[in-house]
Amino acid sequence: MKPIPIIRDWLRGYALIAPAILFAAVFLCVPLLLTVALSFWTQNGFSLDMSPTLKNYTTFIDYQGSPIYLTLLWRSLLISAIATLGVLLLAYPAAYFIAFGVKKRKYIWIILITIPFWTSYLLRIFSWKIILGYNGVINSSLMQLHIIDKPLEFILYNPTAVTVTLAHAWAAYAILPIYVSLEKIDRSLLEASIDLGDSPAGRLWRIVLPLSMPGTIAAALFVFIPTVGDYVTPNLVGGPSGIMIGNIIQSLLGKGNDAPMAAAAAICTMLSVAFVATGPVLLARLLRKHR
Amino acid sequence: MTTKETSMPNGLTREGLRAGVSRRNFNKLLATMGVSTAAASLPGRFAYAAEQVYLYIMGGYADKALFKEYAEKNGGNPTVALWADEEEALLKLRSGLASDVNFCGSYSVDRWRDAGVIQPIDPARLTHWNELFSGVQKVPDMERDGKLWWVPVGFGTTSIVYRTDLVDFKEESWSLLWDERYAGRLAMYDNTADGVAAAALYASVNPYTMDDAAIAKVKAAMLKQKPLLRMYTTDSTVLSQAMASGEIVAASAANDVYAQLKAQGVPVGYMLAPKEGILTWAMGLTISKDAKRLDQAYDLINSMMSKDSGMFWTSKIGYPHANEQAYASLSDEELMAVGLPRDVFSLLAKGVFESRMANEDRVAKMFEEVKASL
Numbered sequence: 186m187k188p189i190p191i192i193r194d195w196l197r198g199y200a201l202i203a204p205a206i207l208f209a210a211v212f213l214c215v216p217l218l219l220t221v222a223l224s225f226w227t228q229n230g231f232s233l234d235m236s237p238t239l240k241n242y243t244t245f246i247d248y249q250g251s252p253i254y255l256t257l258l259w260r261s262l263l264i265s266a267i268a269t270l271g272v273l274l275l276a277y278p279a280a281y282f283i284a285f286g287v288k289k290r291k292y293i294w295i296i297l298i299t300i301p302f303w304t305s306y307l308l309r310i311f312s313w314k315i316i317l318g319y320n321g322v323i324n325s326s327l328m329q330l331h332i333i334d335k336p337l338e339f340i341l342y343n344p345t346a347v348t349v350t351l352a353h354a355w356a357a358y359a360i361l362p363i364y365v366s367l368e369k370i371d372r373s374l375l376e377a378s379i380d381l382g383d384s385p386a387g388r389l390w391r392i393v394l395p396l397s398m399p400g401t402i403a404a405a406l407f408v409f410i411p412t413v414g415d416y417v418t419p420n421l422v423g424g425p426s427g428i429m430i431g432n433i434i435q436s437l438l439g440k441g442n443d444a445p446m447a448a449a450a451a452i453c454t455m456l457s458v459a460f461v462a463t464g465p466v467l468l469a470r471l472l473r474k475h476r
Numbered sequence: 477m478t479t480k481e482t483s484m485p486n487g488l489t490r491e492g493l494r495a496g497v498s499r500r501n502f503n504k505l506l507a508t509m510g511v512s513t514a515a516a517s518l519p520g521r522f523a524y525a526a527e528q529v530y531l532y533i534m535g536g537y538a539d540k541a542l543f544k545e546y547a548e549k550n551g552g553n554p555t556v557a558l559w560a561d562e563e564e565a566l567l568k569l570r571s572g573l574a575s576d577v578n579f580c581g582s583y584s585v586d587r588w589r590d591a592g593v594i595q596p597i598d599p600a601r602l603t604h605w606n607e608l609f610s611g612v613q614k615v616p617d618m619e620r621d622g623k624l625w626w627v628p629v630g631f632g633t634t635s636i637v638y639r640t641d642l643v644d645f646k647e648e649s650w651s652l653l654w655d656e657r658y659a660g661r662l663a664m665y666d667n668t669a670d671g672v673a674a675a676a677l678y679a680s681v682n683p684y685t686m687d688d689a690a691i692a693k694v695k696a697a698m699l700k701q702k703p704l705l706r707m708y709t710t711d712s713t714v715l716s717q718a719m720a721s722g723e724i725v726a727a728s729a730a731n732d733v734y735a736q737l738k739a740q741g742v743p744v745g746y747m748l749a750p751k752e753g754i755l756t757w758a759m760g761l762t763i764s765k766d767a768k769r770l771d772q773a774y775d776l777i778n779s780m781m782s783k784d785s786g787m788f789w790t791s792k793i794g795y796p797h798a799n800e801q802a803y804a805s806l807s808d809e810e811l812m813a814v815g816l817p818r819d820v821f822s823l824l825a826k827g828v829f830e831s832r833m834a835n836e837d838r839v840a841k842m843f844e845e846v847k848a849s850l
Contacts, residue, residue: 318723336723425705440564
């Protein structure tokens with residue numbers, strides 16, 4: 186019998202993840218490094234001046250005496266945070282219902298949740314335009330009920346419309362991870378708490394909520410991180426007052442013809458999102474240690 | 477032992493049979509579904525697509541009616557890609573979009589030439605050149621270094637469209653778009669060529685020679701206007717719908733929006749003589765620097781400049797076409813239906829013609845700043 190060659194564990198591990206690492210290196214690290222490099226250069230008409238400068242970053246903090254980029258970044262973080270909160274408030278009960286309320290054929294419910302995702306994101310935004318529009322669903326119903334006599338103008342083309350649209354569009358991303366973490370909760374813990382006379386609210390607060398925290402935090406990150414940089418939604422429902430940092434980055438790359446400034450803005454956004462997002466991650470780690 | 481021996485091969489054969497049958501069935505299935513025939517025709521179809529010229533054009537203009545002459549000669553229609561914004565189009569061309577013929581405004585040609593994305597056009601190969609209005613045969617920026625870089629297809633105006641039943645004003649002026657009585661019910665063009673140019677006219681600044689002081693003046697005007705606006709848009713469908721419902725009562729727009737609304741029976745007016753001046757423009761075609769299908773590119777340009785295309789362009793799209801013969805062969809009723817006068821060319825002559833802006837990068841940046849402001 187030939188001896189089986191012993192491959193060191195660590196080597197086998199690296200061999201297994203090599204394709205993933207290679208992929209990440211080529212399609213994530215290289216572009217990221219290029220973006221970082223770009224952010225220290227200067228646009229000169231159609232060419233790039235490659236002498237390193239911090240000018241783009243100082244512009245980001247102070248643009249001709251006004252912190253326009255910072256304000257927009259702050260607004261984007263705020264819109265995303267509110268949208269994320271909205272998503273969690275909507276998604277948690279739905280996930281709770283599927284995990285605990287549905288006894289048979291859960292997969293049907295899961296499929297039902299994903300149905301809105303079978304249509305394109307753009308179509309979902311456009312349907313919100315129809316709902317919130319000047320002669321849209323909300324306005325025409327309120328007018329028909331004689332609650333208002335002329336259409337409400339404040340419900341479309343502003344930051345609120347962006348928040349509402351984002352909160353709906355990303356709901357399924359939140360329901361699924363929360364559902365998974367609720368599903369994993371050991372039911373005997375709940376039985377024990379009932380036996381020991383805990384109230385339903387106490388049970389939710391003391392057992393279900395803490396044990397589903399990892400899924401909930403994951404859901405919050407799933408929604409928060411991509412929405413900060415979103416530019417399609419504010420473009421379509423945001424109007425003149427609802428634009429976000431993503432729109433600025435996009436316009437700098439396009440009409441503004443200033444790729445280095447766009448790179449600097451993207452990196453500042455990335456850093457601040459990372460900063461905000463690591464908060465919940467650290468919280469989750471702390472909770473895990475306590476268990 | 478014996479039972480095992482007989483059952484083993486038996487089982488194997490059955491399994492083998494099952495696999496064989498299913499594979500054969502699969503092939504049959506493929507054949508019945510016509511996949512093999514479809515696969516056989518694929519290379520042919522790719523080759524066919526590669527033969528046709530690649531046109532990069534603004535959304536709303538790519539109608540087959542404009543390709544009739546081309547299709548007769550080349551046995552098919554061009555491959556079409558659409559752009560929504562001229563700067564975005566330039567960006568894509570610079571990053572290597574392999575188009576042969578590109579649509580753009582005459583005010584962009586210089587910039588596109590500087591960016592190195594287009595090549596000169598040989599006037600000798602333009603078969604319909606002599607049928608064009610003499611006035612569009614020579615517009616600013618189309619020629620440089622003694623070479624022709626762009627040929628006209630159509631022209632038009634940008635002014636103020638308004639709901640005659642919902643607004644009133646003393647004299648025709650761009651100031652209607654700064655009128656606080658209509659706060660939240662106004663809209664402005666979302667580009668520099670029409671939007672910033674209109675604001676410059678309002679601020680009594682020449683849009684095409686702006687220095688830093690003038691840019692600051694226009695910026696102040698646009699910042700003053702921003703809180704009054706419902707939207708910045710270049711989408712004439714969105715604008716027409718908003719104006720039809722009364723959500724927007726006045727907007728800067730090209731005459732096609734007026735034509736669309738008029739056709740729907742909406743009470744609208746279009747200012748032909750705002751006191752600060754009406755904006756006029758010409759749109760046309762360029763040939764990509766690395767165009768692979770040069771012969772077809774000329775066929776396409778000729779097709780789009782032809783009289784037939786011109787009649788369609790004018791009567792269906794609603795802008796005057798550059799071909800004078802096309803314009804002459806339309807009846808007064810057909811012109812009236814899209815809101816065009818018989819002596820349309822006097823419009824172009826009277827207006828402020830959109831050409832390349834000085835310091836265009838700074839102007840573009842200023843506009844983006846206005847939109848980003850709070």
